[in-house]
Amino acid sequence: MKTTLFRIAAAAALCVASVASNAQSIKLWQVTSGLLELDKGFLTAMSGVGTKVKAPVTMHIIQHPRGLIVFDTGNNVAVSDNQCASYWGAGLCGAFNIQQSRDEVIDRQLQKLGFKTDDVKYVIYSHFHLDHAGNIKMFPKARHVVQNAELKNAWWPEKFQRAAFVLKDFDTTRDFDFLELSGDFDLFGDGSVVILDTKGHTQGHQSLMLKLPKTGYVILSGDAVYTAENEKGVVPGITWSANESMRSIDKLKMLRDTRNGQLWYSHEPAQYDEHKGKVFE
Ligand SMILES: [Zn+2]
Numbered sequence: 001m002k003t004t005l006f007r008i009a010a011a012a013a014l015c016v017a018s019v020a021s022n023a024q025s026i027k028l029w030q031v032t033s034g035l036l037e038l039d040k041g042f043l044t045a046m047s048g049v050g051t052k053v054k055a056p057v058t059m060h061i062i063q064h065p066r067g068l069i070v071f072d073t074g075n076n077v078a079v080s081d082n083q084c085a086s087y088w089g090a091g092l093c094g095a096f097n098i099q100q101s102r103d104e105v106i107d108r109q110l111q112k113l114g115f116k117t118d119d120v121k122y123v124i125y126s127h128f129h130l131d132h133a134g135n136i137k138m139f140p141k142a143r144h145v146v147q148n149a150e151l152k153n154a155w156w157p158e159k160f161q162r163a164a165f166v167l168k169d170f171d172t173t174r175d176f177d178f179l180e181l182s183g184d185f186d187l188f189g190d191g192s193v194v195i196l197d198t199k200g201h202t203q204g205h206q207s208l209m210l211k212l213p214k215t216g217y218v219i220l221s222g223d224a225v226y227t228a229e230n231e232k233g234v235v236p237g238i239t240w241s242a243n244e245s246m247r248s249i250d251k252l253k254m255l256r257d258t259r260n261g262q263l264w265y266s267h268e269p270a271q272y273d274e275h276k277g278k279v280f281e
Contacts, residue, residue, distance in 0.1 A: 026192060026212050027063040030264065030275040031109040032056040033074020034100025036131065042095075042237040043226045043267060054099075055227075055267035057131045059106055060220055061113060062210065066188050067121030070106065070142075071208050071220055072266075076134035076169055077105045088130065088166065095163075096131075106135050122187070124195065126222025126266070127202040128154035129164040136170050144173075145187070145195065148180040150204025161202070161240055181206070198224040198252065200245030201236060207252060209261075215280045217261030224248045227268040 036055050040048030043055065062069040078087035080102040085093050102108065107117050117138045124145040125133050133154070136144065154165050187193040194209040201223040208220040223236070230236050230249060239245045256263045265271055 025063075025065065026210070026281065028210060028212060028215075028218060028280040029061045029113060029278075030272065031059050031061065031106075032104060032272065033059055033106065033109075033131065033134070034080075034098060034104045036267070037097035037099065038095065040237075044229050045235040045237045045239075045242075047229065047234050054269065056269055056272040057100075058264075058266050058272060059109065060208075061110060061115070062193070064188075064193065068115060068119050069122045069124060069193065070110075070120050070139070071124045072126055072132045072222065073106045073123060073135035073138070074104075075100055075131050076166070077102070077107075077138075079134075080105060087168075092130065092163065092166075107138055124187075124206075124208055125150070126207065126220075126224070127205045128170065129202065129223070130166045130169060132222070134166070134169050136173055136176070140176065143177045143179055145179045145181065145185075147197065147199075147204030147206050148182055149199070150202060150206070151178065151180060153203040158240070164238065196251070196255070198222070198248035200224060200239055200241050200243075200248045202240050205248070207248075209255060212280055215262070217256070217259040218280060219252055219256055219261055219263050221252055221263060221265055223266050224252060225263065225265050227265055228271070231263065231265070 034057055036057060037052055040051045040053045057074050059074045060071040075098055076087060079098050080100050084098050110117060118141055120139055120142045122145055123139050123142045127150055157165050181195060183197045185195045187195060192211050196207045196209055198205050198207045205224055207222050207224050210218045212218060225231050226236055235242050236245050252263055
């Protein structure tokens, strides 16, 4: 009798242990929605103006016990395979020269990892510019996590900010399930997925800090930090507020340094090449 009870207890303990380890398993992939070829001055103010550079458009897929997450959805599917002008128009296509194949769009990137768009429970947006919120309409069943200030500004931007918000990316999404934030927010209350207010690039820009079981802290900056040069102090070229942008860069660097974490940029070719094809756990 005692032996049987012991066996039942041991089996129960094993079961609890396997559930616990499963609950901690989080996986992160960085993928791209093609490349933008653009004037370097868009990324770094007063530095390299007039020089064309190629920049990856990063997106992130996060497998989490509380549900599948996408952080940024890339450029709209309609600009794939040299069809840019029919959707963005000549001005934006000329400024950003998008080079995106259909296979690089977020739905196909999910497919390559064995997921469907309907599997995604949370879509988190750094901001609503054309290369980040382009495919919101692919996720009608998800909960969309964005700063309230960003929603308001995307729908009616300041005149000087208007070009990079493509209204038809999100014009039919007003009844989507939005989690509208005002500042920092710990999504699941356990510190594993923390949204950070990093306004500056836009009025409601946010970054994402993940705590991965093996890798530790990974901070996905979004366009708060386009490239390593911005981290070193070069003001980003496109910004709503230079002052807020620089304060946000400092905030992300402090979080990285005090947590021995990593800071991932949004449009830095060298860093993307290091992450490409890898899974971070
Ligand atoms: Zn961007």
